[in-house]
Amino acid sequence: MKKINVTIWNEYVHEQETGAVGDWIRTFYPRGIHNALAENLKADDLEITPVSLDMPSQGVPDEVLNNTDVLVWWGHCAHAKVADELVAKIHYRVLHGMGLIVLHSGHLSKIFCKLMGTQCRLRWREVGEKERVWTVDTSHPITFGVPETFVIPHTEMYGEPFNIPDDGKIVFMSWYEGGNVFRSGVTFQRDAGKIFYFSPGHEAYPIYHDENVVKVIGNAIRWAAPVNGVLADRVTFQGDAPEKVYSENPLKDINTAELHQSK
Numbered sequence: 001m002k003k004i005n006v007t008i009w010n011e012y013v014h015e016q017e018t019g020a021v022g023d024w025i026r027t028f029y030p031r032g033i034h035n036a037l038a039e040n041l042k043a044d045d046l047e048i049t050p051v052s053l054d055m056p057s058q059g060v061p062d063e064v065l066n067n068t069d070v071l072v073w074w075g076h077c078a079h080a081k082v083a084d085e086l087v088a089k090i091h092y093r094v095l096h097g098m099g100l101i102v103l104h105s106g107h108l109s110k111i112f113c114k115l116m117g118t119q120c121r122l123r124w125r126e127v128g129e130k131e132r133v134w135t136v137d138t139s140h141p142i143t144f145g146v147p148e149t150f151v152i153p154h155t156e157m158y159g160e161p162f163n164i165p166d167d168g169k170i171v172f173m174s175w176y177e178g179g180n181v182f183r184s185g186v187t188f189q190r191d192a193g194k195i196f197y198f199s200p201g202h203e204a205y206p207i208y209h210d211e212n213v214v215k216v217i218g219n220a221i222r223w224a225a226p227v228n229g230v231l232a233d234r235v236t237f238q239g240d241a242p243e244k245v246y247s248e249n250p251l252k253d254i255n256t257a258e259l260h261q262s263k
């Protein structure tokens, strides 16, 4: 069985902060969210590489990116530090079939905004309230083995309105104690690339140790993996007809090829 090559990228900033907040986060993410997710997602069919912004080539050198089937992205306060050149390379690869899982505050990452083409803004509130996640599309493979509803005891509220394009298919919806609702799990397709945004994962709580959250991310990786590999560039060319053309070409005496030349 060919394994799915998964690269888990994390900006890895909050987990290294000095002071009380950093100390608190390190009690459940001592080696960062990327390493915790890599451990919790461990499975025979996944080859997982956890990387972070502070690594050479911002954690994603060409040899890693070109070998990645599914990229998982966690970012928050360092979106602007991600090189535009790297974003362009990731964008290219997603369009050619690489899966992309965007987690939590990755909604404002350069790569997600570029792929969406919208602002991707939302409402937020950080008071440690409860979130109840509801499965909306019970037939979607991302929901396999996930209960119809589950609770995250403490989280950051992410609420509507969420400025994402309306071609997103809603897999999960969330309700918060404060009354807000949110499209917390949404899939998109951009050319050959499958994309899943999943909001649970605020860094101040051990949400990536929750078995349902881990199950959703694992399912999403398997769903987003490219079916036919990451495709080569598609060129547009004048192809020979696969079957005989019987109609007489009314313009057969005129050379129309020049209409297709860039001027």
Ligand code: ZN
Residues within 6 Å of the ligand: 104, 105, 156, 201, 202, 203
């Ligand atoms: Zn957060």
